Structure formats: C-alpha cells, structure tokens
Amino acid sequence: MSEENNNLGDDLKKGAEDALDGAKDAAKKATEKAGDFAEEAKETAEEFVEEVKETFGSDNGENKKVLAGILGIVLGAFGVHKFILGYNKEGFILLGIFIAGFILSCFLIGYLFVWVPGVIGLIEGIIYLTKSDDEFYQTYQVGKKPWF
Incomplete structure (x- = not known):
C-alpha cells in the first residue's frame, strides 16, 4: 500500500x-x-x-452654425443660441426679457415680453441656418456680430 x-x-x-x-x-x-x-x-x-x-x-464653424441655428429656433427665447456663440451679454438680455415677461404675465403687458425673445431667436436661427458656412464663420465667429 x-x-x-x-x-x-x-x-x-x-x-x-x-x-x-x-x-x-x-x-x-x-x-x-x-x-x-x-x-x-x-x-x-x-x-x-x-x-x-x-x-x-474645423475652422469653418459649420457645427456651431447648425447647433446655434437649431437652438435659436427651439430655445431662442432663453438665449441659448447666443451662449453657444459666446455672446453671453446678449444671451442674458434675451433670458432676462423672457423671465421679466413671465413674471409680468399676470399683467397683460408681460405676454409681449414673453414672445419677443422667442421671435428674435426664431429669426436668428433661420438666418444662421441659411447662411453659408464661411459667411456664418466670418460674420458671427470672426466678426462677432451679436444681433441678426
């Protein structure tokens, strides 16, 4: 074993x-x-x-153009498209007008302030999307044109 x-x-x-x-x-x-x-x-x-x-x-700004244009159309009242392009002062102006209009909406004058920034955002979004890439880049990113 x-x-x-x-x-x-x-x-x-x-x-x-x-x-x-x-x-x-x-x-x-x-x-x-x-x-x-x-x-x-x-x-x-x-x-x-x-x-x-x-x-x-890329230097042509195409992606900012599309993003800023779509956000201008959808969230233009909040000024989001302005913040995307680096225009903080203008973005805060649109946001402030919207908030003031919302607060004043208990008075009828507030409704005017609520839709004005939305219309501005809609117009700017359409303008951004209809410009050529180079024109958009030169105007809004190099030239720093803040409105329309």
Whole structure:
C-alpha cells in the first residue's frame, strides 16, 4: 500500500506540475492577447480622437452654425443660441426679457415680453441656418456680430 501511495503522490505531483505549466502558458497567452487588445484599443482611440478633431475642430464653424441655428429656433427665447456663440451679454438680455415677461404675465403687458425673445431667436436661427458656412464663420465667429 505504501508503494501505491507513493505512485499516487507522484501522479498528483506530476499532475500539479502539468497544471502549473498549463496555467503559466495560459497566463502568457492571455498577457499577449491583452497587450494586443490594448494596442488595438489605443490605435482605435487615437483614430477616434483625430476624427473628432477633424469634425468639431474645423475652422469653418459649420457645427456651431447648425447647433446655434437649431437652438435659436427651439430655445431662442432663453438665449441659448447666443451662449453657444459666446455672446453671453446678449444671451442674458434675451433670458432676462423672457423671465421679466413671465413674471409680468399676470399683467397683460408681460405676454409681449414673453414672445419677443422667442421671435428674435426664431429669426436668428433661420438666418444662421441659411447662411453659408464661411459667411456664418466670418460674420458671427470672426466678426462677432451679436444681433441678426
């Protein structure tokens, strides 16, 4: 029985060594695969960053034009389109007129103040969207024309 236990002990020892070698090989392969995956992910991220820079970092102002135009039409009363273009003073003026009109709406004069900034935003949004990209960029981003 003692020899049987020795053979069993040797078999277990050999099995444990084989399992350890297999685990080391698997870990090595997993490390290589993870390194390859990390390298591919890094390359993909760099390509994505370049693509975003090309799309949103362009000098023609196209993306600000579309964003400012749509926000001017939809949220023009709040002056959001002015804030997008960097005209904070004008944005606060539109927002202030809207808020004052909302507060004064219990008196009939307040309704005039509520819709005026909305109409201004609607008109400006349409103007922004109908201008060419270069004309929009030169007028509103380089020339800093704040109204219409």
